[in-house]
Amino acid sequence: MPVKITMPALSPTMEEGNLAKWLVKEGDKVSSGDVIAEIETDKATMEVEAVDEGTVAKIVVPAGTQGVKVNALIAVLAEDGEDLAEAARAADGSAPAAAPGAATPAPVPVAEQAAPATPGAVPAPLLAARGERTFSSPLARRLAVQAGVDIASITGTGPHGRVIRRDVDAAVQGGSGAARTTQQPAPASVAPVPADEAVLKLFTEGEYEIVPHDGMRKTIARRLVESKQTVPHFYVTIDCELDALLKLRSIINTSAPMRETEKGLAPAYKLSVNDIIIKAVAMALKTVPDANVSWLDSGMVRHAHADVGVAVAIPGGLITPIVRHADEKSLSAISNEMKDLAKRARARKLKPEEYQGGSTAVSNMGMFGVKQFSAIINPPQASIFAIGSGEQRAVIKDGAVAIATMMSVTISADHRAVDGALAAELAQKFRQFVENPMSMLV
Numbered sequence: 001m002p003v004k005i006t007m008p009a010l011s012p013t014m015e016e017g018n019l020a021k022w023l024v025k026e027g028d029k030v031s032s033g034d035v036i037a038e039i040e041t042d043k044a045t046m047e048v049e050a051v052d053e054g055t056v057a058k059i060v061v062p063a064g065t066q067g068v069k070v071n072a073l074i075a076v077l078a079e080d081g082e083d084l085a086e087a088a089r090a091a092d093g094s095a096p097a098a099a100p101g102a103a104t105p106a107p108v109p110v111a112e113q114a115a116p117a118t119p120g121a122v123p124a125p126l127l128a129a130r131g132e133r134t135f136s137s138p139l140a141r142r143l144a145v146q147a148g149v150d151i152a153s154i155t156g157t158g159p160h161g162r163v164i165r166r167d168v169d170a171a172v173q174g175g176s177g178a179a180r181t182t183q184q185p186a187p188a189s190v191a192p193v194p195a196d197e198a199v200l201k202l203f204t205e206g207e208y209e210i211v212p213h214d215g216m217r218k219t220i221a222r223r224l225v226e227s228k229q230t231v232p233h234f235y236v237t238i239d240c241e242l243d244a245l246l247k248l249r250s251i252i253n254t255s256a257p258m259r260e261t262e263k264g265l266a267p268a269y270k271l272s273v274n275d276i277i278i279k280a281v282a283m284a285l286k287t288v289p290d291a292n293v294s295w296l297d298s299g300m301v302r303h304a305h306a307d308v309g310v311a312v313a314i315p316g317g318l319i320t321p322i323v324r325h326a327d328e329k330s331l332s333a334i335s336n337e338m339k340d341l342a343k344r345a346r347a348r349k350l351k352p353e354e355y356q357g358g359s360t361a362v363s364n365m366g367m368f369g370v371k372q373f374s375a376i377i378n379p380p381q382a383s384i385f386a387i388g389s390g391e392q393r394a395v396i397k398d399g400a401v402a403i404a405t406m407m408s409v410t411i412s413a414d415h416r417a418v419d420g421a422l423a424a425e426l427a428q429k430f431r432q433f434v435e436n437p438m439s440m441l442v
Contacts, residue, residue, distance in 0.1 A: 002090035003052045003077035007061075009070045010039060010046050011352035017041050018066045018215065019074060027084070028056045030077070037074075041215070044319075044355075045348045054079050058088035066215075136163035141297075142230065143168045216317040227376050232415040235374050236423045240434040242390045242405040245276055248437045252331065269332040273390065274310070274364050278334055279440050280433040281362055281385055282306035282326035284426055291426045292359050294380040295417040301380070309361035309381065310338060312345045319345045320378060322358040331440070366390060372408040382417040385430070386410040407434075 007017060018040040030036055030050045037048045054077035061074040068074065078087035136144075136151050140163045144151040147168065154171045156163035200208075213221070249271050256267040285292040285306040294301040306327040309320035321341035323334055344350050360382070363375040366389035375386040388408040395404045409430070413423040433440055 001079060002057065002082070002087040003054055003079065004073055004090065005036075005050070005075040005077060007068045007070050007072045007074050008039070008048060010041055011356065014041055014070060014352075016067050016069050016215075019061050019063060019068050020045060022059060022063045024056050026056050026059055030054065030056065040348070041352075044350045044352070046351065050077075052077060054082075055084060057082075057084045057090075139165050139226075139230075140168050143172075147172045214316060216319075220317050223378065224376050227379055231377050231379060233374075233377060233412050234415050234420065234423070235410050235412055236420075236427050237372065237408060237410040238427045238431050240407045240409060240431045241395075242273070242407050242434070245273065245434055245437045246390075246405060249273065249276060256332075269335050271331055271335050272338075273366070274362070274387070275331055275335040275338060276437060276440075277364065277385075277387055277434070278308050278310060278323055278326055278338070278362055279329075279331055280430055280437075281360060282308050282323075283433050283440055284430040285360060286327040287429045288422065288426045291383065291413075291418050291422050293382050293417050294359065295382060295414055300417060303359045306360070307358045309355070309358040309378065310341070311361060311363040311375075312342050314346050314348070319350065319355055320358070320361055321345050321350055321355050360384060362387060366407065372410060374410050375412050377412050377414055379414075382414040383423070383426070384412045386412065 007019075010017065019037060020040045021038040022036070023038070024030055024034075024036045031053045032050055034050045035047045036050050036056075039046050039048055056075060057078040058076045059074075060076065061068055061072070076087055076090050078084050136156065141151055143165060144154070144163075149168065149171055151163055151168075154163050154167050155161075156167050158164040158167070253267070253270055256269050258265045259268045283306075289302065292303045292306055294303070305325045307322050307324045308326045309322045311318050311320050321338075321344075323329070323337055323341070326334060329337070341350070341354065345355070358378075358381050361375075361378055361384040363384060364387040365373060366387050369389050371391070372388045373386050375384045377384050386409065388410075390405050390407045392403050393406045394401050395406065396402070397404075409427070411423055411427050411430075413426075418426075
C-alpha cells in the first residue's frame with residue numbers, strides 16, 4: 001500500500017513552510033530515519049526524516065516550492081515489492097468523491113480548513129446548551145467580540161473542541177455565528193490601513209521596486225502587531241555604571257585557560273558584555289520571582305527558572321534564541337552557548353524549541369551606538385530589556401563631578417502580569433547585579 005509523505009508541522013504554530021531541497025529522488029530507497037528533505041520555516045531550515053521505509057515513487061512538490069501547507073501531500077513511497085507506477089497514482093485523486101446528491105460545500109482555503117476532530121471533543125454550541133464553559137483561545141475570543149459573534153455558537157476545531165482563530169474567521173465569513181446577546185463595549189475605532197494600490201499612488205511609477213515579503217518578515221510583522229495591540233506595554237528606564245563589570249570581564253578573559261582547537265590554541269571562553277548582562281537579567285528575575293511570569297487569561301504562569309531570549313539580527317529580520325536556566329549557568333557556559341546559538345541562528349539552523357518560549361528577553365543595540373530605546377515584548381514573555389551603549393558620562397559622586405561608564409536600560413513590561421512597582425524592583429535588582437558583578441559569581 002502506498003505511503004503518503006505530508007508536509008510536517010515542525011513547530012506548534014507552523015501553518016506552512018518552503019520545501020527548500022529534496023535529498024532523495026524518485027526511485028531511491030529510503031529507510032526509517034533517513035533525512036529526505038530540508039524544510040524552511042519562518043525562522044529556520046530543518047531536516048525531515050522518513051518515518052517509513054520504501055522506494056520514492058513520486059515527488060509531488062518540487063524543491064524550491066514556497067508556502068506548502070502543513071499536512072499537504074509532498075511525496076509518495078512504494079512499499080517493498082509494490083509497483084512504483086501504481087503507488088505514484090496514489091498522489092492523484094486522493095480526496096474521496098462526494099456522495100451522490102450531496103450538496104457540494106463552498107471551497108475553503110487550506111489554512112482555514114477544519115482540523116480532524118479530536119476524539120471525545122464536544123462542539124462549542126452543544127457545550128453552551130448544556131450550560132458548560134466554551135473553551136477558546138484568547139485571540140479567538142477577542143476576534144469574536146470585535147466581530148459581534150457569540151463564541152458559544154461556534155464549533156471549535158482545535159484540540160478537544162477548542163475554538164481557535166480559524167473557527168471565528170470561518171463563522172464571520174459564512175455568517176454562521178449568532179450575534180452576541182451579552183452587552184459588550186464597542187471596540188475602539190481603528191483607522192483602516194491603506195490598500196497597497198493607494199500607497200503606491202503616492203510615489204512616482206518607475207522610481208521604486210517592490211521586494212516581496214518572505215515568511216520571516218511576515219511572521220515578525222504579524223507578531224509585533226499582535227503584541228502592541230493585545231499587550232499593554234509600559235516602560236521603566238534606569239542608568240547602570242559599568243566600570244566594575246568591565247574590569248571583572250577583563251580579569252576573567254585574561255585568566256581564561258587555553259584549549260586546542262582546529263586553528264590551534266585558543267582561550268576556552270571570551271566573555272562579552274552581553275553575556276554578563278544575560279546573567280544579570282536571569283539573576284534579577286530569580287531574585288524577583290513575581291516578575292518571572294507569563295500571562296494567561298486563566299491564571300499566571302510562574303516560571304521556576306529564568307529562560308532568557310537574546311535578540312540576534314540575521315539577514316531579513318531577527319530571531320531570539322533562548323538561554324535556558326540562565327540563572328544556574330556560569331558566565332563561561334552562557335558565553336559559549338550564545339556563540340553557538342547565534343552562529344546557528346544566522347544560518348537558520350535553530351530548532352523551534354531553541355527560540356520559542358522563554359520568560360524574558362534581551363535586545364542589545366549598544367554596539368551600534370544607540371543610547372536608549374524601547375523594545376516590543378514577544379509573548380508569552382512578560383518583559384524585555386532594551387540595552388543601550390556604554391559611554392562615559394559626567395556623574396556626581398560624593399558631591400563631586402566624576403567620569404563613569406554608564407549604560408541606559410529600558411525594561412518593557414506587560415502591565416497585565418507586572419505592575420509598576422514590581423518592574424521598578426526588577427530594574428533595581430538588575431542594576432545591583434550589573435554594578436556589583438562579583439555577586440553573580442558567588
